[in-house]
Amino acid sequence: xxxxxxxxxxxxxxxxxxxxxxxxxxxxxxxxxxxxxxxxxxxxxxxxxxxxxxxxxxxxxxxxxxxxxxxxxxxxxxxxxxxxxxxxxxxxxxxxxxxxxxxxxxxx
Numbered sequence: 001x002x003x004x005x006x007x008x009x010x011x012x013x014x015x016x017x018x019x020x021x022x023x024x025x026x027x028x029x030x031x032x033x034x035x036x037x038x039x040x041x042x043x044x045x046x047x048x049x050x051x052x053x054x055x056x057x058x059x060x061x062x063x064x065x066x067x068x069x070x071x072x073x074x075x076x077x078x079x080x081x082x083x084x085x086x087x088x089x090x091x092x093x094x095x096x097x098x099x100x101x102x103x104x105x106x107x108x
Contacts, residue, residue, distance in 0.1 A: 067108040075100035 028034045034042075058076075062068030079096035083089065 071100055071103035071108050074103060 028038070054076075058072060061072045075096045078099045079092045082092035082095050086092065
């Protein structure tokens with residue numbers, strides 16, 4: 001009975017996830033223009049999410065010692081400079097993460 005319950009739960013989750021992915025394409029098909037609020041949210045939300053991720057990543061930074069904040073400061077600088085240079089979010093985030101981990105494990 002437990003295995004049946006597990007498979008049922010997975011099936012329900014998969015159906016709801018698929019419905020949420022396909023619903024915008026069904027509601028806003030190519031014949032209709034999306035409402036203004038949806039277009040505005042499409043422009044604003046990516047920046048808001050990035051801002052929330054920065055706050056979340058830096059919330060535990062301690063300014064009491066140089067080893068508490070310097071790796072995060074250097075890694076954030078690397079991310080910013082790489083993004084300005086390459087205009088690639090993925091490259092800048094990966095390189096910033098690698099930089100931070102190397103600084104924490106080896107330098108500080």
